[in-house]
Amino acid sequence: MMQQIYPAPYHHFRFELNKDFHFAAAHYIPCEDAGKCRQVHGHTYFANITxxxxxxNDSGFLVNFQDLKKLIHQRFDHTLLNEDSLFDDQDSEKFPTTEIVAKTVAEIIQQHLDQLPNKPKCIQVFLRETPTSYCVYRPISGANLS
Incomplete structure (x- = not known):
């Protein structure tokens, strides 16, 4: 993966961990306004999780890098995102757009983090869909970030 500089979210925490990974997935956007994206097509998504x-934790980690990758890569790699239960072709707030995929990744990661005794927080997901298109998702400031 090429070295990438990501937007740095502001926070007051002692530790910040970033994990880069990628996954290949297909999707379509079931909306008339989506143009060519209404057709099934694929991307190699590049993600950075903060x-x-x-x-x-007891191992000296904020969180294990491998766990972060497994949560997303094993679920989405080489799939049709529209078929995943977290997306819904009938609800525009659950179409697998880049924005909603980034938000969904953050939610999956945070559900895992909430189970850890040291309670780390996912504060940013950078998701690149193409070489020229990406989304940055951050949970609403103050939303359970203490």
Whole structure:
């Protein structure tokens, strides 16, 4: 993966961890306004996940890098995103657009983090869909980030 500089979210936590990974997936946007994106097509998505926290776990990690990749890569790699239960062709707030995929990735990661004793937080997902198109998703400031 090419070195990439990502937008740095502001926070007051002691530790910040970033994990880059990619996954290949197809999707379509079931909306008349989506133009060519209404047809099934694929991307190699490149993601950067930003995790923060004040406490490390018993292994000295904020969170294990491998766990972050597994949560997303094993679920979405070489799939049709529209077939995943987290997306819905009938609800525009659940179409697998880049924005909604980034938000969904953040939610999956945060559900995992909430189970950890040191309670790290996912504060940013950078998701590149093409070489020229990407989305940055951040949960609403103050939303359970203490």
């Amino acid at each position: 995790i923060v926290g004040n406490e490390l």
